[in-house]
Amino acid sequence: MASLAASNHVARVLSVASEVTDVDAGSRIATSWRRCLINHKLDPARQGPPQTLTEAEVRHVAEPMEELIRLATPELEDLARVLREAGYCVNLADSNATMLLSRLPGAADADIFLRWKVYTGSNFSESFEGTNGLGTALAEQKPILVHRDEHFREQWGIFSCAVTPLFDAGGRLAGAVNITSCRDDLSRAAHQLALAVTMEATRRIEGTIFRNHFRNAWIATVPGDGGSGLIAYDDDRRVVGACRSARMMLGLTDGMIASGIDLSRYMQAGSGADDTIELQRADGSPMGQGHVAPPLHTRRTRRPPVARRDVPVGRFDGLHRLAGADPGLIKSVKRLARIGDHNLPILLHGETGVGKDVFARAIHAASNRTRNHYVALNCAAMPESLIDAELFGYEAGAFTGARRDGSRGLIVQADGGTLFLDEIGDMPIALQTRLLRVLENREVWPLGALKPVPVDIRLISATHRDLGRMAEEGAFRADLYFRLRGMEVKLPALRERADKAELIRDIAREEAPNCQLSPEAWSLLLAYPFPGNMRQLRHVLRLAGCTAEDGVIADADLDLPPFGGRAEEPDLLSAERATIIEALRKHGGRVTEAARALKLSRATLYRKIKLLKIEPGQ
Ligand SMILES: Nc1ncnc2c1ncn2[C@@H]1O[C@H](COP(=O)(O)OP(=O)(O)OP(=O)(O)O)[C@@H](O)[C@H]1O
Numbered sequence: 001m002a003s004l005a006a007s008n009h010v011a012r013v014l015s016v017a018s019e020v021t022d023v024d025a026g027s028r029i030a031t032s033w034r035r036c037l038i039n040h041k042l043d044p045a046r047q048g049p050p051q052t053l054t055e056a057e058v059r060h061v062a063e064p065m066e067e068l069i070r071l072a073t074p075e076l077e078d079l080a081r082v083l084r085e086a087g088y089c090v091n092l093a094d095s096n097a098t099m100l101l102s103r104l105p106g107a108a109d110a111d112i113f114l115r116w117k118v119y120t121g122s123n124f125s126e127s128f129e130g131t132n133g134l135g136t137a138l139a140e141q142k143p144i145l146v147h148r149d150e151h152f153r154e155q156w157g158i159f160s161c162a163v164t165p166l167f168d169a170g171g172r173l174a175g176a177v178n179i180t181s182c183r184d185d186l187s188r189a190a191h192q193l194a195l196a197v198t199m200e201a202t203r204r205i206e207g208t209i210f211r212n213h214f215r216n217a218w219i220a221t222v223p224g225d226g227g228s229g230l231i232a233y234d235d236d237r238r239v240v241g242a243c244r245s246a247r248m249m250l251g252l253t254d255g256m257i258a259s260g261i262d263l264s265r266y267m268q269a270g271s272g273a274d275d276t277i278e279l280q281r282a283d284g285s286p287m288g289q290g291h292v293a294p295p296l297h298t299r300r301t302r303r304p305p306v307a308r309r310d311v312p313v314g315r316f317d318g319l320h321r322l323a324g325a326d327p328g329l330i331k332s333v334k335r336l337a338r339i340g341d342h343n344l345p346i347l348l349h350g351e352t353g354v355g356k357d358v359f360a361r362a363i364h365a366a367s368n369r370t371r372n373h374y375v376a377l378n379c380a381a382m383p384e385s386l387i388d389a390e391l392f393g394y395e396a397g398a399f400t401g402a403r404r405d406g407s408r409g410l411i412v413q414a415d416g417g418t419l420f421l422d423e424i425g426d427m428p429i430a431l432q433t434r435l436l437r438v439l440e441n442r443e444v445w446p447l448g449a450l451k452p453v454p455v456d457i458r459l460i461s462a463t464h465r466d467l468g469r470m471a472e473e474g475a476f477r478a479d480l481y482f483r484l485r486g487m488e489v490k491l492p493a494l495r496e497r498a499d500k501a502e503l504i505r506d507i508a509r510e511e512a513p514n515c516q517l518s519p520e521a522w523s524l525l526l527a528y529p530f531p532g533n534m535r536q537l538r539h540v541l542r543l544a545g546c547t548a549e550d551g552v553i554a555d556a557d558l559d560l561p562p563f564g565g566r567a568e569e570p571d572l573l574s575a576e577r578a579t580i581i582e583a584l585r586k587h588g589g590r591v592t593e594a595a596r597a598l599k600l601s602r603a604t605l606y607r608k609i610k611l612l613k614i615e616p617g618q
Pocket residue numbers: 255321322323350351352353354355356357358359422507534535538
């Protein structure tokens with residue numbers, strides 16, 4: 001039977017969902033309790049251990065974080081040494097709140113952590129375990145102390161946890177550093193102090209990760225009130241990376257970094273001594289002095305930076321960021337990096353909204369042409385006569401209505417830079433012939449001109465059509481097609497991307513920064529086929545961010561129109577659902593055995609059970 005104290009705790013937790021409560025309704029703890037009750041539908045009285053992965057599953061989950069763990073370990077060992085005597089257990093967890101590395105305190109305290117499974121492999125996500133340091137810090141992406149009965153589940157009330165989220169070199173949530181104590185002789189203030197120590201240690205780990213990732217770039221500190229940030233830039237002073245705090249301080253976005261934004265925008269005029277830099281905000285107001293460290297290879301040889309003939313590392317970071325964790329795209333970016341500055345035409349292939357224009361800009365930013373123009377034209381958006389004039393230019397008085405002093409045309413404007421022709425499949429045949437001549441002769445004849453203008457352009461074209469088939473059918477010039485596809489890059493649809501979940505998470509953070517996605521909204525977004533790809537995802541999340549109540553995006557906030565074009569998607573999902581239900585039934589509801597039969601990891605099966613809303617015993 002539940003004790004009186006337990007019932008009091010449960011009653012207090014339940015009260016936050018009603019009007020009558022003695023809990024500070026606006027506090028982070030009360031907000032988290034409400035999330036657990038309303039969104040995650042958890043029971044504060046439930047007892048039992050956390051979900052724990054097997055050793056093999058932990059290895060599988062930790063694999064992509066191997067380098068991060070390696071870089072973080074020395075700092076975590078130090079932290080564990082400092083806090084050991086005070087009875088703290090120190091853990092590093094991934095962004096799903098699974099503990100991947102644990103350092104237990106001395107023998108007197110260790111036993112309790114083992115008994116309660118507060119160790120490697122256990123998962124403390126807020127959506128399963130309710131309000132707790134690890135899960136709640138990750139859900140809110142902010143450091144937090146959850147002291148004893150501030151936990152949602154009564155059973156966790158013997159612990160106090162102080163947790164700081166950890167962000168990777170791209171400013172993305174990578175995990176968290178957690179310290180947990182079961183000592184009842186330590187006050188909240190004492191734990192608060194331990195939290196401050198953990199925050200400092202986490203900041204140092206983030207610095208190590210950032211410096212390691214951008215070891216071949218210049219790195220400057222960005223001074224700020226709550227500690228400094230870090231920004232990385234190449235020899236041409238193009239920003240190639242920024243940590244989370246520098247992003248916030250300077251208002252830098254992924255898009256700005258992918259397009260190779262110039263650091264001078266954030267530098268006071270005349271600043272640029274060897275090891276310091278005077279920084280300013282985008283509005284020109286001064287920020288203070290940053291310290292500069294040169295790339296590691298120049299640091300080692302103690303030589304001043306020289307103009308390098310090889311491709312500066314860091315240049316392709318923008319493209320790598322767009323590729324995310326999609327293996328096909330990562331491979332394409334590596335091939336692009338190998339091509340380097342060879343003037344090979346690139347053909348991008350992908351559905352509307354997959355990011356062809358953004359990708360083309362990032363190719364330009366990564367090239368040695370970035371100081372010159374990136375010029376884009378959408379061939380589907382204009383009538384033939386206008387494309388002709390826009391693209392090839394014309395002499396003064398070449399036709400009625402022409403500008404008095406003529407027009408240089410986009411090809412000439414792109415001289416020394418990059419020309420991006422979107423929807424090239426819609427280019428009229430007559431213009432295809434003219435374009436082919438430009439590419440072959442490296443010169444352009446503006447309409448009415450007496451002599452050609454020499455041009456040096458890198459051509460990137462894009463299409464959602466099957467140009468090969470069009471060429472076979474005579475709807476597109478075959479010789480131009482072969483000329484355009486020096487290298488072809490397939491940009492996958494959002495629904496095909498291996499990292500769809502990460503993209504949703506990242507775009508949600510950009511478009512609805514103050515909101516969280518409810519589990520139902522997550523399931524919907526993961527299952528929806530997104531015919532409009534990234535563009536549609538951005539719009540949907542931006543709108544949802546405006547309509548969400550209490551900072552939680554519910555499924556009803558998502559404007560996802562039924563998409564008839566891909567009726568197979570729901571069918572696929574229901575087939576998968578039926579297979580899982582059948583496997584669970586066959587194995588008497590035992591997840592481990594069902595997972596083995598389905599050749600899935602237990603963690604994956606749990607995720608699918610949740611996603612497909614399968615009830616135990618169904
Ligand atoms: N990897 C990415 N991560 C986040 N947002 C992205 C990514 N790629 C594209 N986007 C966003 O998606 C939207 C559409 O991108 P873009 O215009 O480049 O697509 P497109 O394929 O050229 O579209 P269309 O075929 O309609 O011209 C933009 O808002 C862009 O910022």
